[in-house]
Amino acid sequence: GQQVKQSSPSLTVQEGGILILNCDYENDMFDYFAWYKKYPDNSPTLLISVRSNVDKREDGRFTVFLNKSGKHFSLHITASQPEDTAVYLCAAGASSSFSKLVFGQGTSLSVVP
Amino acid sequence: EAAVTQSPRNKVAVTGGKVTLSCNQTNNHNNMYWYRQDTGHGLRLIHYSYGAGSTEKGDIPDGYKASRPSQENFSLILELATPSQTSVYFCASGDGGGNTLYFGAGTRLSVL
Numbered sequence: 001g002q003q004v005k006q007s008s009p010s011l012t013v014q015e016g017g018i019l020i021l022n023c024d025y026e027n028d029m030f031d032y033f034a035w036y037k038k039y040p041d042n043s044p045t046l047l048i049s050v051r052s053n054v055d056k057r058e059d060g061r062f063t064v065f066l067n068k069s070g071k072h073f074s075l076h077i078t079a080s081q082p083e084d085t086a087v088y089l090c091a092a093g094a095s096s097s098f099s100k101l102v103f104g105q106g107t108s109l110s111v112v113p
Numbered sequence: 114e115a116a117v118t119q120s121p122r123n124k125v126a127v128t129g130g131k132v133t134l135s136c137n138q139t140n141n142h143n144n145m146y147w148y149r150q151d152t153g154h155g156l157r158l159i160h161y162s163y164g165a166g167s168t169e170k171g172d173i174p175d176g177y178k179a180s181r182p183s184q185e186n187f188s189l190i191l192e193l194a195t196p197s198q199t200s201v202y203f204c205a206s207g208d209g210g211g212n213t214l215y216f217g218a219g220t221r222l223s224v225l
Contacts, residue, residue, distance in 0.1 A: 009153070031211070032211030036214075042218070043218050043219055044156070044214075044216050045216070046213045046214070049211070049213070051211060100158055100171065101146075101207075101214060102172075103155045103156040103158075104155050105153055105155040106155040106156075
């Protein structure tokens with residue numbers, strides 16, 4: 001079964017707006033959570049990540065919120081820009097050297113003028 | 114300089130043929146991974162490796178083999194390619210432990 005799930009296959013937001021991308025996971029052992037960004041015909045790159053010892057991490061316009069009891073984490077993007085248009089992949093894993101990262105299905109985001 | 118290099122970038126194969134996808138990393142990472150990307154499925158892990166000589170099955174290993182002959186190189190092998198294996202394949206390297214994965218540019222494979 002899908003261990004990491006993204007609820008929205010696609011989202012559209014107006015330039016300058018705020019948007020929230022959501023991700024749910026199943027494995028209690030996961031303690032590392034990340035969001036990757038992927039442009040068409042490009043490789044995924046890490047956008048932001050957080051470990052389970054905190055429930056929030058902010059980096060400029062991007063903030064990750066973690067709700068461990070609800071097995072849920074989200075990415076908040078403020079002041080949306082056209083260059084934010086991309087596929088966003090959430091990922092979760094256990095922070096051991098022998099861990100693997102499990103990705104969600106991806107959310108295709110469009111920022112329109 | 115690309116630290117994770119995949120070859121070929123594009124490949125057309127015939128059903129039943131053998132396909133080898135290659136990946137080379139200069140990050141000196143212990144772990145390497147092969148994912149495939151399909152619409153509606155995100156990235157799904159096929160095989161991964163903790164170091165030279167080791168290979169582990171990921172979430173969707175059926176129909177695929179992997180080989181890690183050295184720290185730098187990790188190959189994905191389709192012994193008998195099928196049309197359902199038409200996809201974009203990404204190789205990645207990382208140190209595990211919740212550290213960043215660095216992806217190659219991807220290989221677009223079409224099996225006809």
